[in-house]
Amino acid sequence: MSLVIYNTQTRQKETFTPIEPGTVKMYCCGVTVYDHCHLGHARSYITWDTARRYLIWRGYDVQYVQNFTDIDDKILNRAIAEDCTMAEVSETYIASYFEDLRRLNVKDADDYPRVTDHIPQICDLIQTLIDRDLAYASGGDVYYAVQKFPGYGKLSGRSEDQMQSGASGRVDAGSGEPKKRHPFDFALWKAAKPGEPFWESPWGQGRPGWHIECSAMIRSRLGDSIDIHGGGGDLVFPHHENEIAQSEGATGKPLATYWAHNGMVRVNGEKMSKSLGNFTTIRDLLETVEPMVIRLFILQAQYRKPLDFTDEAIASATSGWQTFNDGLTFGDRFGATLGWALDASATVEPLPEVVDKFQTAMDDDFNSSAALAILFELAKDLRRAGNLLVHGEALTTPVDELRHQWTTLVELAGVLGLVATSTTATAGDEGLTDAAIEALIAQRQQARADRNFAESDRIRDELKAQGITLIDKPDGTVFVRD
RNA sequence: GGGAACAUGGCCAAGUGGUAAGGCAGAGGAUUGCAAAUCCUUUACCCCCGGUUCGAAUCCGGGUGUUCCCUCCA
Structure with missing residues (x-):
């Protein structure tokens, strides 16, 4: 059996073969830190966290890197609005990111590079592109000459004339940016306007454009070529397309073997996004919804498909989680009663046929929905057994079988990042003895x-x-x- | 206008050639003084029309509908 991953670049599932056997280099585009994360971010990072956990469980040595974009117009605007520095804004929302995503049991990345720490690498990369005649300096800015890169459009599946014809007047209106030679060229470096924060560069004082930081940080932290590049589907164009142009233009090597993108979260049939203002932040949601419910809600859908955020869906996930959690806590609640030596539970082997089915499901492009269906069967069995015990009725499943089921469930749920919600409603907290x-x-x-x-x-x-x-x-x- | 996908029961959602997983909700039965607790049982010809095939939700063509991207965006 082998893992297959849907590759956006080829629009099909492909057998996963890492560049270096046994090792996976994985990069996921992180957040621009100017606001709290919303449910859309949660979906993206839970999705790639789960993929990462699965790869590790599959035995790969995974290097997972996720950036913080801490130079950006929006951060700057926020800093101006709040009369503070960009760095202060960034720090606030980086802290917020960790607080929220850790609650959702998203494991920390191995590395969180920041743009502000990579200005020299960015400048080097830009210089290489200029040297290779793929970029040009113009009035303090530097632009990528899109037409000079033959593969431009290969990820998003569009050709230059298609973009030309499809631009519907937006591009050639072009009065805004006279420094560009071609309307599709994009900024690698932007000259600082008076009063703006800036960094020194060979082209004058300024700051990096939006796309270049990912190219520079991937190269700096993981090398010229990585195995999996993940991110939200809305980043395919132009962000990832531009990353390819920058990185491959500079190195002549493929940037990523597999391009993987998660689907959008929708609200009332529309994408959840900051610009539409229809977003729910993770921290607001966590006021009323348990973290694992959010994780289950997200994992019950295939990651590439759109996911509707509704009260009903959350209610459904809440009920589902109760069932699932009853299964996960079975051993803690009844293990002693059943005479299990819990501290020796590591010696209990997971059920091979269940592990096999789980792996088959997840091997198919991280099909967490199918994987959960398998785990739900265990959880329901265990929950029923627990109810029978509580009601003083006879078990219908051998105790030893239950123990294997429980071990299996806990292990495989952990691969999906689903962990038991502690049942620490102990006597005397505030309630009755x-x-x-x-x-x-x-x-x-x-x-x-x-x-x-x-x-x-x-x-x-x-x-x-x-x-x-x-x-x-x-x-x-x-x-x-x- | 251009590019990319998706369309499965009341809701959500797997399934990519061989008589439709799973979750939520619902129904019937059991138990109960009653019961929202528990147990058992149970609910789909897969958007439409053609085509390929012994056989298609699954492949091909044409419709219809929805979403994403082309502007910041996970």
Whole structure:
């Protein structure tokens, strides 16, 4: 069995073969740090975090790099608006990024290069492009001469005349940028306007254009060619197309073997985006939704397809997560009862046929939706077993089998970054003690014996309101906390 | 106008030639004083029209619809 990945450049799934056997160099375009991350960012980084986790689980040595773009007009505008420096804006939102994405159990990248730390590398790369006659300086700016790069358009699947004919007047209106020789040329370096922050360069004081930083940082941190380049689908053109032009123009080598792009999050049928203003930030969402619910919501869809963000979808994921989490916590809740030596659980082997099915699913372009279907079957089995135990009924699955199921579920869910939500609603936090609950149960039993069902239901509702569910069994009543 | 994709049950969503995974919601039954708790059972000819094939949700052609990109964007 081998892993296949959908390659945007060829528009088909391809067998994954790393440049260097056993090693995967992976880069994902990070955020421009001028605001809090929204659900669209969450989808992107959860998607590539999951791909990364899977590759590691598959035995690859993965080097995962994700940048912070900390030089940009929007950061500058925000700095002006808030009367502070670009660096202060960047620091604020980099901290915000970590806070939010870590809560979603997105593993830290191996490296988080920043544009401000790579000005020399950027200048070197620009100089190389000028030397190769692929770029030209013009009035303090430097532009990439798109027509000089033969492969331009190969990623996004468009040719120059198509872009020309399709530009619908926008491009040749061109009065705005007289320094360009050709309308499609894009800036590698932009001269600083008076009062703007700048860095010194051979072309004068200025700052890098939008696309060049990724080319420079990939080269600096991972080398000329990497295995997987990921990012949001909205970056295919022009950002990634331009990265290819810059990097391959300079090195003559392929920048990435596989170009992988995640689909957009939609709201009411429209893309969630900052410019449309229809975004929900991760931190706002986390006010009311558990992190793992968001992760499950995202992973239940195939990563390349659009994903609609609706209240109903979140509610569905919330219920789904309860089931899933019941499975994940099974061993913690019942292992001792069942006589498992939990500290020795590492010796329990995952079920090979389940592992096999999981791998087959994930090998097919990280099909987390199909993989989850397999895990849900385990989770449901375990949940049922747990319910049977709580209700004092006989198990229908051998205890040893349950233990293997649980081990398998925990391991494979972990590959998807799904981890049990701790059930630390321990007695006495603020709620009732076990003894107090037992006393109420006794009261209710008496009421039931007296056929005073109004009173008995009142007690039941009162406990329910505090997250305690009563379960009537033939030989008495027990309770469980949510 | 140009480029790229997608279209599966009430909702979400797998499945890329051999009689439709999974989640959510719903229904029926069991249990119960009742029950939102629990257990069991259960719900699809895959946008439309042609074509290829012994056989297609799956391949091809033509429609229709939706989205993304072409401007900052995960």
